[in-house]
Amino acid sequence: MELTQKLTESRQYVFSKTKNAPVVAMVLGSGLGSVIDIVREKVIIPYQEIPHFPVSTVQGHAGRLILGKLNGKNVVVMQGRVHFYEGYPMSLVTYPVRLMKRLGASKLILTSAVGGINPRYKPGDIVAIRDHINFMGTNPLLGRHEPSFGERFPDMSCVYSPRLLRLAVLTAAKSMKLKIHQGIYLATTGPSYETPSEVKAFARLGGDVVGMSVVPEAIAANQMKMEILALSYVSNQASGISKSPLSHEEVMKVGALAGERLAKLIALIVPRM
Numbered sequence: 001m002e003l004t005q006k007l008t009e010s011r012q013y014v015f016s017k018t019k020n021a022p023v024v025a026m027v028l029g030s031g032l033g034s035v036i037d038i039v040r041e042k043v044i045i046p047y048q049e050i051p052h053f054p055v056s057t058v059q060g061h062a063g064r065l066i067l068g069k070l071n072g073k074n075v076v077v078m079q080g081r082v083h084f085y086e087g088y089p090m091s092l093v094t095y096p097v098r099l100m101k102r103l104g105a106s107k108l109i110l111t112s113a114v115g116g117i118n119p120r121y122k123p124g125d126i127v128a129i130r131d132h133i134n135f136m137g138t139n140p141l142l143g144r145h146e147p148s149f150g151e152r153f154p155d156m157s158c159v160y161s162p163r164l165l166r167l168a169v170l171t172a173a174k175s176m177k178l179k180i181h182q183g184i185y186l187a188t189t190g191p192s193y194e195t196p197s198e199v200k201a202f203a204r205l206g207g208d209v210v211g212m213s214v215v216p217e218a219i220a221a222n223q224m225k226m227e228i229l230a231l232s233y234v235s236n237q238a239s240g241i242s243k244s245p246l247s248h249e250e251v252m253k254v255g256a257l258a259g260e261r262l263a264k265l266i267a268l269i270v271p272r273m
Helices: 003-015 033-038 095-103 162-175 196-205 215-223 248-272
Strands: 024-028 040-046 064-070 073-079 107-116 126-134 181-187 209-211 227-237
Touching: 003 095, 024 033, 024 095, 033 073, 033 248, 064 248, 073 095, 073 248, 095 215, 107 215, 107 248, 126 162, 126 215, 126 248, 162 227, 162 248, 181 215, 209 227, 215 227, 227 248
Parallel strands: 024 073, 024 107, 107 227, 126 181, 181 209
Antiparallel strands: 040 064, 064 073, 107 209, 126 227
């Protein structure tokens, strides 16, 4: 079955549960489930119920598509994403973003846990992503081109919206008295964490944070002309910078704390998007 036909069937199923088309889409990373608490009039759909939709297998990714209202705006939220390291092809890693676009969302907020490469970044800090380095060794646009998704060779000079970046930084500073960093996201495949030597190399390449997601979704969304804001929280300092072993449990623990601030920031941003 063609990918576009699968997306049509997924879309039809979602709209059999709700008639409210979303304007803003969100993808929640590890430990950020608390963002769901600020969504009202929720319609909750487990991923496994949606035809052709990939299912999350990682702890901290609940695997639910949630549609509702956030401060008056219709939103669709992925509570948990799927990753390339789970064994999914890139066509499925980016399937949810393509579906959310077809549901009506023109704006996308990507959130994630990251390791801090920049020594100024501490666990719990929030980083607004201004650009990325794709070090995953692949690209979600590989393969047969689907014209309805956008250009075959999309421009990547401004993937992350400068307008939304300014909005996030100003909102955090003025309304929350919170300073957030602006940094470069370097994406690897995972699932193993990086070695100290790799982190040193990534720093020389210009990476401020390192993670295992965001970039495939951002590339696909950029192709579809979605306006993108990416907000990450530093779950730990990267290998060689951190003096303790890295663990997913640490990611979840810091995410529970950072998630509350990120949820508040998102609640303030969405009405102004």
